[in-house]
Amino acid sequence: MDNRRLIIDSAKELFWHRGYSTTSPKQVMADAGVGQGSFYHHFPTKPELGQEVIRENGRDLIASVRAAMKGLATGRDRLVAFLGSAGDALSGCQIGGFAYDAGVLAEPALKEPLGAAFIELADLLESVVREGQEDGSLSSKLDPAQTAAALLAVVEGAFVIARATGRQSSADAATAGALTLLDGNEVRS
Template identity: 40%
Template sequence: MYTDLMSTSERLIESTRDLLWERGYVGTSPKAILERAGAGQGSMYHHFKGKPDLALAAIRRTAEQLRAAAERSLEGPGTPYERIEAYLRREREVLRGCPIGRLTMDPDVIASDELRAPVDETLARIGELLAGIVEEGQRQGQFAPELDAGRIGATILATVQGGYVLARAAGSPAAFDTAVDGLLALLAPRTA
């Protein structure tokens, strides 16, 4: 339940964000959203066309926040390696999974071009940021020049997304850290 100071449409969006993260799109019923938001059915249809429309607003907001968090780590101070490390080690609710990545396992999200778009765009944007930082590190001699920066960016992003999977399987955030530690060892700047 959310504070009465929030508008009904805000409460609906925030409730939907929570439920999508916890239970996914398929597992989130309009009834559960209304209950959590403390709103009536009429108010949902007053503000949104239905569950897909409300989910789209929720996913867009979560995507925006995830992208901003990644940018904060990646555009912070330090060498390219240090910025990648900061991104990999930034505070995460690992056992909750990635609120955006988890949606890719949701058949109704993937079947809808509209719902999938913010998921795809967010991951692509973070991948591009990572690739740019790898390139910067290559220019500075931190990373081997023969590496394809776009591919390495994808590997970094995949390790994070897969790290969530391993942590949730094991029931422990340590499994995420282990995968990240391995990647950082592979990326470690050359001392040659």
């Protein structure tokens, strides 16, 4: 594996578990097993590394959602698969955590790929809602853009709540409630 790949892979893990702001280039170098010269040859600044990690995590997220949806018969089934992405909410979202990092929010070059990942995911979900309406598995009364935004917020919120409470059941309840609402039913306790 080349040094650039080692650096990116190490940064992805460290930024996910420790945060972008609290992880130093020196920590990434040590974890990747590369020297300072190699690190700065590939990434002259920490924000350049952050950009690459955020872009990759965004691509990875979209790819995993698409893979989970692949081959499912209806739009509703595909949305259920998306809701299932919070099935390991305690580990946190590899892209969502960046939205809470002050160092990311202070750097326009980092906010852009972060926002782009969420916009692409919302667009994907919106198209799946439309497909579900076309195949009859979802109500035609649903507004596709609003429904997509709500489902995305539920999943990202499920990660946050599960981590805050230390209970996967918090995430499971949120996604089950979203499915109930998606089906046009009332949520009951």
